[in-house]
Amino acid sequence: MNSGLNSGMTGDYWADLQSTALLGTDRRALPQADGSAAAVAAAATVDRSDPATALLELAALAVVRRRAGLLPPPAARPEQPPPADPRPELPEPAARRLTALLAGRAGGGALANLTELLPQWLATARERGYRPPAAQVPALLEAARARSELRGDVVVLVGPLGRRLAEQNPDWRYLMRTTGVDGPAGADRVWQEGLFAERVTQLTRLRRRDPAAGLALLAGTWPAERAEDRLLFLDALQEGLGPADEPFLEAALGDRSKNVRATAAELLSTLPGSALGHRMAERALAAVRLTPDGTLLVEPPTSCDASLQRDGIPPKSPTGRGEQAWWLGEILAATPLTAWTTAFGRSPAQLLALPVVDAASGGDQWRDELREAWARAAVRQGDADWARVLLGPAPRRARSAGIAGSPAKLLAVLPPAERAAWTAAFLRVNGPGEAFQLLGACATPWTPPLSTAVVAALERAAAAGSYPWNHSGVLGLTERSLAPATAPAVAALAADAAPDTAWAETFGRLAGTLRFRAEMLAELEP
Amino acid sequence: MEERWSTEHILSLAPDAASRAAAGPFSAPAAWSAVGSADGTVWGLCAGSGGAPYRTVVELTGPAYQCSCPSRKSPCKHALGLLLLWSRQPQAVPDGGTSADWAANGAAGRQRAARGPADPVAARRRAERRAARVADGARELRLRLADRVRQGLAGAAGDWDEVAARMVDAQAPGLAARVRELATLPSEEQLAGYALLDLLAAAYQRVDELPGALAATVRSRVGFSIDSAELLAGPTVRDRWLALGCRERVEGPLTSRRLWLRGARSGRQAVLLDYDRPGQPAELALPVGHSMEAELAFHPGVRPLRAVLGPRQDTPVPTPGPPRGRTVAEAVADYGEAVAEDPWTDAWPVPLAEVVPVRGPDGWLLTDDQGALPVGEVDSTALWRLVAVAEGRPLTVFGECGHRGFTPVTVWDRTGRAIDLSLRGAA
Numbered sequence: 001m002n003s004g005l006n007s008g009m010t011g012d013y014w015a016d017l018q019s020t021a022l023l024g025t026d027r028r029a030l031p032q033a034d035g036s037a038a039a040v041a042a043a044a045t046v047d048r049s050d051p052a053t054a055l056l057e058l059a060a061l062a063v064v065r066r067r068a069g070l071l072p073p074p075a076a077r078p079e080q081p082p083p084a085d086p087r088p089e090l091p092e093p094a095a096r097r098l099t100a101l102l103a104g105r106a107g108g109g110a111l112a113n114l115t116e117l118l119p120q121w122l123a124t125a126r127e128r129g130y131r132p133p134a135a136q137v138p139a140l141l142e143a144a145r146a147r148s149e150l151r152g153d154v155v156v157l158v159g160p161l162g163r164r165l166a167e168q169n170p171d172w173r174y175l176m177r178t179t180g181v182d183g184p185a186g187a188d189r190v191w192q193e194g195l196f197a198e199r200v201t202q203l204t205r206l207r208r209r210d211p212a213a214g215l216a217l218l219a220g221t222w223p224a225e226r227a228e229d230r231l232l233f234l235d236a237l238q239e240g241l242g243p244a245d246e247p248f249l250e251a252a253l254g255d256r257s258k259n260v261r262a263t264a265a266e267l268l269s270t271l272p273g274s275a276l277g278h279r280m281a282e283r284a285l286a287a288v289r290l291t292p293d294g295t296l297l298v299e300p301p302t303s304c305d306a307s308l309q310r311d312g313i314p315p316k317s318p319t320g321r322g323e324q325a326w327w328l329g330e331i332l333a334a335t336p337l338t339a340w341t342t343a344f345g346r347s348p349a350q351l352l353a354l355p356v357v358d359a360a361s362g363g364d365q366w367r368d369e370l371r372e373a374w375a376r377a378a379v380r381q382g383d384a385d386w387a388r389v390l391l392g393p394a395p396r397r398a399r400s401a402g403i404a405g406s407p408a409k410l411l412a413v414l415p416p417a418e419r420a421a422w423t424a425a426f427l428r429v430n431g432p433g434e435a436f437q438l439l440g441a442c443a444t445p446w447t448p449p450l451s452t453a454v455v456a457a458l459e460r461a462a463a464a465g466s467y468p469w470n471h472s473g474v475l476g477l478t479e480r481s482l483a484p485a486t487a488p489a490v491a492a493l494a495a496d497a498a499p500d501t502a503w504a505e506t507f508g509r510l511a512g513t514l515r516f517r518a519e520m521l522a523e524l525e526p
Numbered sequence: 527m528e529e530r531w532s533t534e535h536i537l538s539l540a541p542d543a544a545s546r547a548a549a550g551p552f553s554a555p556a557a558w559s560a561v562g563s564a565d566g567t568v569w570g571l572c573a574g575s576g577g578a579p580y581r582t583v584v585e586l587t588g589p590a591y592q593c594s595c596p597s598r599k600s601p602c603k604h605a606l607g608l609l610l611l612w613s614r615q616p617q618a619v620p621d622g623g624t625s626a627d628w629a630a631n632g633a634a635g636r637q638r639a640a641r642g643p644a645d646p647v648a649a650r651r652r653a654e655r656r657a658a659r660v661a662d663g664a665r666e667l668r669l670r671l672a673d674r675v676r677q678g679l680a681g682a683a684g685d686w687d688e689v690a691a692r693m694v695d696a697q698a699p700g701l702a703a704r705v706r707e708l709a710t711l712p713s714e715e716q717l718a719g720y721a722l723l724d725l726l727a728a729a730y731q732r733v734d735e736l737p738g739a740l741a742a743t744v745r746s747r748v749g750f751s752i753d754s755a756e757l758l759a760g761p762t763v764r765d766r767w768l769a770l771g772c773r774e775r776v777e778g779p780l781t782s783r784r785l786w787l788r789g790a791r792s793g794r795q796a797v798l799l800d801y802d803r804p805g806q807p808a809e810l811a812l813p814v815g816h817s818m819e820a821e822l823a824f825h826p827g828v829r830p831l832r833a834v835l836g837p838r839q840d841t842p843v844p845t846p847g848p849p850r851g852r853t854v855a856e857a858v859a860d861y862g863e864a865v866a867e868d869p870w871t872d873a874w875p876v877p878l879a880e881v882v883p884v885r886g887p888d889g890w891l892l893t894d895d896q897g898a899l900p901v902g903e904v905d906s907t908a909l910w911r912l913v914a915v916a917e918g919r920p921l922t923v924f925g926e927c928g929h930r931g932f933t934p935v936t937v938w939d940r941t942g943r944a945i946d947l948s949l950r951g952a953a
Contacts, residue, residue, distance in 0.1 A: 017717060021675055053672050056724040059717050059720070063721050063722060064866070067865040068862040068865040075854075075893045075896055078884050135939075161914060161917055169910065
């Protein structure tokens, strides 16, 4: 009886009975009965002719006496309740939906991936400022323990009650590390003692709020960090990058680690007006000149000197490209795009239309190199004007399009509406498979025209006899991102598909998921 | 009519947990192409994976099992499933049919003499025979327990599985279950387990001398069951019954469900025990926090608690607000009284009023102004739901109070909403 309930009798007699039982009545005599007069009298009636049976009967008397006479320990003092949470509680249907999402079951009908819909539910509920019912807070904390990508939203949703529970349950301590940083002391503790991922999160959050404080935090421990950690911390400076970071980044160009040096250089190249940007522009304009007759004359660098290396360009291409092409590409990609328009007085479109000629041979082998480098620069510098020109109109054939760089990355630089329009145009003439990365770059939920284009492309893919599992990536995106208004079109597809085929099942599931998503979002409407 | 065995009884016959689990699919009518029950045997034809169907026969008085399946376990999953079907869906295995020839031949080298299907003399003889077998089992069990105590519990752990199997043979499933439990008790509770088991076996040896109610308690603890229809034919208690709490447990192929009720007018507590049936919803569909007008028939005993539901009177309606609760001291005293009357009581259901969950040095407590109760066996999901709903403030909590502490089942939040602490219940 380790329960903490007290029995009203002395423990010695019971302990004696137990040790006799452990050793055996062959080896140890029966203990003397103890306790109240009634208890002793009751024990005296036990027939002791067989000590083993007698022990069992004495023990039965004692157990019943103990259990019947249990007393509760004294009252304990409750902790202070957590601070009140003024947010409105989730509407009941939404709370029920949350239970289904957390349990991973939708109830009725084959449904696609609920785990993919949970993040959307959480983000929406958080945005609307709801408080989940107290009974669901533990399940939310548990879900975010297993899936760290949910933590950002869960931490806000669970509110003060969640923080109190996390103080009490070591399994949920991650919450303290994610939120217990409101004061400067907390921030510092995470930074000094936290796990690597927590430190990165901490740095990123701080940069978002106060870039200078973030930089100071990183600079404080910089020399002591391991090279691979330095690399990722440096990457976190992308958040809130500004001129104030330049001295630190310039210093990082002298880092022991090659990758750290390269990352510092890349950051500096995106920093408007940075000294590194100026140095690169000088090199670029020395390598590419505009002749009076409107030709871009290319004279690639002939060596990778120490200063070039310090600015983040390794002498050897990691993929084994020709040295001169490698150096040229790296220099151009790190050159501020404004350097070209300023120096040559032409628009991006005009520049892209110019013929490109090798200064020595007169050949055009640098043409693609130049476009490729400009595309990388446009992505790095987030330059929509250049990205738009480099992408051009949506091509008929994805593979032969000759779009420089990565179309999905260029697309990501454009404003959301333009991204959706370009991708929709692309989908009208290409299959869904080729559009996977582009769709991933589009903002969600998709615009109605993009949604319509996706559904039409899927329908064509089905009609053309391809298999749904070839498009599982796009289907997954569609579940999460399709405009709610387009759901009936999918339901119609499901109804029209030949019964018992893989596509019928796929469209059926997709329609079900979309319905589920639409309902779940409607329940969260204020 | 042959007394149909209880589900607990049949589950106790399984040679191991795997057979218990495997029996599930065979407890549905669909698994059988033909079934019947006659002359103390239950038989069935079970379509196997191909070829001739398996022929399964259970002779109830042995019990003895025969099955043409290749399994070497006895009873095999087919025999267990067949018994479950016979026990739980009487209409699917009608009584009094003529047994198939092969069943009559196979089951009963020993059992040629035809018996009338509803021969009261034969039924009484069987009951007497069973009582004698249980008494033999109880005597043997006491000897085994005394042997262990003589040699010392610290010695080699005895083979309790074998003793449990003997108790099943003796048709005392209640004793068998307690024997199995001995192996799982923590060392400081071992002696208590031995002593109470010995007390139960000793009580059964003198069951005819005991007062009626206590004798009924002893019989039910030993494993004699009473048919629901028979109970409902006797006195019933009509009241508006509020569902205080519900707990499901997986037991082999089945899920057991306990539903605790309290009568609004009588203040009486009751617990209904039910098992889900494969492919069928459980019979007890009274959600926690709802109440309905109904008649209950209680199993006899010194502290009648377990009951069966009579024909339903109306549909359940939500009944918000917590039930009137007890203080911590009263709850512990209630348990003490229950133990004083029925020494084998492990816990007693009780709603606690105005208690707060508090973290103590040795685990969680539920405390009021006067005393605290340690939280006993509870899965962590339920515990944290309770802590979350309470938010550090006093609430009414229903659960079982016993010598291991208090096991919470339901909590009423500040708006009066009943929250089932098990996972199954959505908020």
